[in-house]
Amino acid sequence: MRLRLTPRNESFFDLLAxxxxxLVSGADALGRLVTxxxxxxxxxxxxxxxxxxxxxESTHAIxxxxxxxxxxxxxxxxxxxxxxxxxxxxxxxxxxGDLIVLYRVDRxxxxxxxQVDILQxxxxxxxxxxxxxxxxxxxxxxxxxTNRLENEADRIYRRLIADLFHGGTDAxxxxxxxxxxxxxxxxxxxxxxxxxxxxxxxxxxx
Amino acid sequence: MRLRLTPRNESFFDLLAxxxxxLVSGADALGRLVTxxxxxxxxxxxxxxxxxxxxxESTHAIxxxxxxxxxxxxxxxxxxxxxxxxxxxxxxxxxxGDLIVLYRVDRxxxxxxxQVDILQxxxxxxxxxxxxxxxxxxxxxxxxxTNRLENEADRIYRRLIADLFHGGTDAxxxxxxxxxxxxxxxxxxxxxxxxxxxxxxxxxxx
Amino acid sequence: MRLRLTPRNESFFDLLAxxxxxLVSGADALGRLVTxxxxxxxxxxxxxxxxxxxxxESTHAIxxxxxxxxxxxxxxxxxxxxxxxxxxxxxxxxxxGDLIVLYRVDRxxxxxxxQVDILQxxxxxxxxxxxxxxxxxxxxxxxxxTNRLENEADRIYRRLIADLFHGGTDAxxxxxxxxxxxxxxxxxxxxxxxxxxxxxxxxxxx
Numbered sequence: 361m362r363l364r365l366t367p368r369n370e371s372f373f374d375l376l377a378x379x380x381x382x383l384v385s386g387a388d389a390l391g392r393l394v395t396x397x398x399x400x401x402x403x404x405x406x407x408x409x410x411x412x413x414x415x416x417e418s419t420h421a422i423x424x425x426x427x428x429x430x431x432x433x434x435x436x437x438x439x440x441x442x443x444x445x446x447x448x449x450x451x452x453x454x455x456x457g458d459l460i461v462l463y464r465v466d467r468x469x470x471x472x473x474x475q476v477d478i479l480q481x482x483x484x485x486x487x488x489x490x491x492x493x494x495x496x497x498x499x500x501x502x503x504x505x506t507n508r509l510e511n512e513a514d515r516i517y518r519r520l521i522a523d524l525f526h527g528g529t530d531a532x533x534x535x536x537x538x539x540x541x542x543x544x545x546x547x548x549x550x551x552x553x554x555x556x557x558x559x560x561x562x563x564x565x566x
Numbered sequence: 567m568r569l570r571l572t573p574r575n576e577s578f579f580d581l582l583a584x585x586x587x588x589l590v591s592g593a594d595a596l597g598r599l600v601t602x603x604x605x606x607x608x609x610x611x612x613x614x615x616x617x618x619x620x621x622x623e624s625t626h627a628i629x630x631x632x633x634x635x636x637x638x639x640x641x642x643x644x645x646x647x648x649x650x651x652x653x654x655x656x657x658x659x660x661x662x663g664d665l666i667v668l669y670r671v672d673r674x675x676x677x678x679x680x681q682v683d684i685l686q687x688x689x690x691x692x693x694x695x696x697x698x699x700x701x702x703x704x705x706x707x708x709x710x711x712t713n714r715l716e717n718e719a720d721r722i723y724r725r726l727i728a729d730l731f732h733g734g735t736d737a738x739x740x741x742x743x744x745x746x747x748x749x750x751x752x753x754x755x756x757x758x759x760x761x762x763x764x765x766x767x768x769x770x771x772x
Numbered sequence: 773m774r775l776r777l778t779p780r781n782e783s784f785f786d787l788l789a790x791x792x793x794x795l796v797s798g799a800d801a802l803g804r805l806v807t808x809x810x811x812x813x814x815x816x817x818x819x820x821x822x823x824x825x826x827x828x829e830s831t832h833a834i835x836x837x838x839x840x841x842x843x844x845x846x847x848x849x850x851x852x853x854x855x856x857x858x859x860x861x862x863x864x865x866x867x868x869g870d871l872i873v874l875y876r877v878d879r880x881x882x883x884x885x886x887q888v889d890i891l892q893x894x895x896x897x898x899x900x901x902x903x904x905x906x907x908x909x910x911x912x913x914x915x916x917x918t919n920r921l922e923n924e925a926d927r928i929y930r931r932l933i934a935d936l937f938h939g940g941t942d943a944x945x946x947x948x949x950x951x952x953x954x955x956x957x958x959x960x961x962x963x964x965x966x967x968x969x970x971x972x973x974x975x976x977x978x
Contacts, residue, residue, distance in 0.1 A: 427770045462724055463731055518874055525875055531737035531943035535744075538947075564839045633976045668930055669937055737943035741950075 372432065372439055373494045375422045379446045380487040382415040386453050387483040391476050393457050398466055405461040412454040419447045433494075438561050445554040446486070452547035453479060456540055463536040471520050475544040478513045482506055482551035489558060496562050506555035513548035517541060578638065578645055579700045581628045585652045586693040588621040592659050593689040597682050599663045604672055611667040618660040625653045639700075644767050651760040652692070658753035659685060662746055669742040677726050681750040684719045688712055688757035695764060702768050712761035719754035723747060784844065784851055787834045789902040791858045794827040795895040798865050803888050805869050810878055817873040824866040831859045845906075850973050857966040858898070864959035865891060868952055875948040883932050887956040890925045894918055894963035901970060908978050911970055918967035925960035929953060 389411060393404040422443040426432065432439055460468070489502040520541045524534055595617060599610040628649040632638065638645055666674070695708040726747045730740055801823060805816040834855040838844065844851055872880070901914040932953045936946055 423766070424769070427766070462727055464728075521874055522876075525944065525948065531947070532731065532740060534944060534947065535737070535740065536731065560835070560839070563836070629972070630975070633972070668933055670934075738937065738946060741943070741946065742937065 372422065372425065373491060375418060375425065376439075376442055376446065376493065377487065377490040379415055379418040379422070379443065380483070380490045382411055382418060383446060383449055383453075383483040384480075384487050386411045386415065386450050387476070387480040390453050390457050391473075391480055393460065394468055394472055394476050398464070401457075401461050405457045408454055408457045412450050415447065415450045419443050434561060434565050438557065438564075441557050442554060442561075445550065445557055448550040449483070449486070449547055449554065452543050452550055456543035456547065459536070459540050459543060463539070465536055465540060468540070469520055469523065469537065471516050471523075472541065472544065474516050475513060475520075475541070475548070478509050478516070479544065479547050479551070482509050482548065485509075486551060486554060489555075493558070493561070496566050499558055499562050503555040503559040506552055510548050510552035513545060517545040517548075578628065578631065579697060581624060581631065582645075582648055582652065582699065583693065583696040585621055585624040585628070585649065586689070586696045588617055588624060589652060589655055589659075589689040590686075590693050592617045592621065592656050593682070593686040596659050596663050597679075597686055599666065600674055600678055600682050604670070607663075607667050611663045614660055614663040618656050621653065621656045625649050640767060640771050644763065644770075647763050648760060648767075651756065651763055654756040655689070655692070655753055655760065658749050658756055662749035662753065665742070665746050665749060669745070671742050671746060674746070675726055675729065675743065677722050677729075678747065678750065680722050681719060681726075681747070681754070684715050684722070685750065685753050685757070688715050688754065691715075692757060692760060695761075699764070699767070702772050705764055705768050709761040709765040712758055716754050716758035719751060723751040723754075784834065784837065785903060785906045787830060787837065788851075788854055788858065788905065789899065791827055791830040791834070791855065792895070792899040792902045794823055794830060795858060795861055795865075796892075796899050798823045798827065798862050799888070799892040799895040802865050802869050803885075803892055805872065806880055806884055806888050810876070813869075813873050817869045820866050820869040824862050827859065827862045831855050846973060846977050850969065850976075853969050854966060854973075857962065857969055860962040861895070861898070861959055861966065864955050864962055868955035868959065871948070871952050871955060875951070877948055877952060880952070881932055881935065881949065883928050883935075884953065884956065886928050887925060887932075887953070887960070890921050890928070891956065891959050891963070894921050894960065897921075898963060898966060901967075905970070905973070908974050911974050915967040915971040918964055922960050922964035925957060929957040929960075 386408060389404055389408040393401055393408065396404055422439065426436060426439060426443075459465075485502050485506050489499055492498050492502075521538070524537055524541070529537070592614060595610055595614040599607055599614065602610055628645065632642060632645060632649075665671075691708050691712055695705055698704050698708075727744070730743055730747070735743070798820060801816055801820040805813055805820065808816055834851065838848060838851060838855075871877075897914050897918050901911055904910050904914075933950070936949055936953070941949070
């Protein structure tokens with residue numbers, strides 16, 4: 361009797377890398393949005409939404425392939441988790457951009473650009489890491505640095521919230537900015553969650 | 567040697583259909599609640615809560631059966647996902663009705679009735695779709711139409727939020743209405759999620 | 773041919789018990805925090821955060837063991853669910869303590885201490901229950917009592933929200949207190965979820 365093995369399907373790595381590249385584009389669009397004059401923001405939010413739709417397609421492509429592939433390069437649930445995790449990063453970034461426009465936020469606190477800067481760096485790290493899943497080599501720096509960035513994001517978030525509630529800002533403005541700042545913090549958390557999952561996978565599979 | 571196969575247990579479809587029928591009742595109670603005078607709302611919210619409890623029982627019945635059934639008509643996780651998804655629809659509808667009463671919201675924006683109207687139509691579509699899971703036939707219209715409804719819900723939601731923040735409404739009132747409107751939008755999203763899962767199942771199993 | 777069976781790894785019960793004990797410490801620190809004068813709260817929030825970090829470590833230890841253990845004492849997903857569920861309890865408690873300090877809440881409504889009292893009792897019940905998972909005996913009281921406590925928490929929560937919105941409180945203060953009260957209610961819900969999962973496991977495994 362011969363055991364027939366389906367070859368491990370490598371293209372999951374390509375699909376995850378495509379999704380992570382879209383996060384880089386998304387973080388870039390978000391960066392332009394938060395620094396642009398209010399009048400130019402709706403167009404940039406529309407760009408961000410298009411990128412989010414494209415990333416959604418990539419995520420669905422991964423899920424579909426998972427459903428139709430018998431042998432996966434590593435634990436099926438982990439690939440699912442990575443795809444869902446990257447999707448979360450994009451969703452929170454898109455939400456932040458969308459809220460800025462929907463709420464017609466005029467002046468954003470300066471530290472918001474630091475939040476977005478961290479997201480841009482987190483996205484780049486994720487995009488560099490995804491192709492390395494193939495060999496599971498050279499990934500430690502990715503999760504260490506992403507965790508460091510998330511800690512920095514957390515400090516900035518706390519500073520922003522404290523300033524917001526104790527700077528004499530009007531209640532309605534607080535409500536709006538709190539939602540925007542929180543969506544950006546949720547995005548940083550989502551990037552960390554992906555990095556932690558990559559760490560778990562690395563420990564498990566190697 | 568004889569391989570003994572447990573017959574595929576068809577009654578998952580019946581149980582899912584029962585839960586979806588409860589969503590129709592729930593959406594109906596919610597519809598009466600949002601159009602009723604404030605004084606009649608607590609009784610209607612209590613009705614909605616009873617329906618939610620009944621749906622909870624149905625969901626648990628599905629979960630219990632999943633735990634005790636060896637062979638399921640399709641992927642165990644997908645049945646779990648459908649049951650959990652229908653449960654989410656009910657939870658968000660119940661939450662919306664509950665918040666209206668808890669916050670003692672007096673005047674609801676007119677567009678809220680359009681949000682609830684979409685939920686009623688989404689519930690009807692889901693209730694029609696569940697029995698068709700047996701043959702996986704005639705389901706495309708369900709997910710296409712539910713997605714269309716969710717897009718409509720999204721437009722209404724955005725319009726409501728924009729009006730809320732820019733109509734000179736008092737801050738405390740904004741807080742209350744934002745929570746209600748968001749719970750209704752979350753319900754529409756939850757219906758879409760169930761429809762998307764049905765689409766995934768259809769593609770996978772057929 | 774002899775079938776070699778890996779012995780059921782009992783230490784999952786020990787690890788879950790450790791995590792539940794940490795919840796008892798966390799709920800205790802939270803209790804001291806909500807009754808302490810505002811000036812002493814930052815130090816108590818820091819203590820709570822340390823306990824939360826330690827619980828996080830325990831949770832990760834369980835996950836890692838799950839990843840490296842072939843035969844688990846009961847359904848792998850259920851152990852995962854218990855660990856994640858206990859982690860949620862801690863996260864919401866830590867969040868509540870953190871928000872009180874971050875928002876510089878001065879006066880907490882008196883009923884908040886009743887919310888925390890319920891969390892302390894729920895944590896004790898969970899800590900007593902975890903070692904009993906080994907035999908799955910004597911657990912019914914745990915889930916019945918935890919559900920009763922959650923119902924009580926729910927009534928207190930609703931009373932707090934109603935008072936908050938109708939007691940002439942300033943909008944910004946409402947925003948702050950609503951987040952704190954909701955984090956405490958989310959913690960009570962999280963304890964109930966763990967108890968419900970224990971009920972499910974008991975029915976399934978016995």
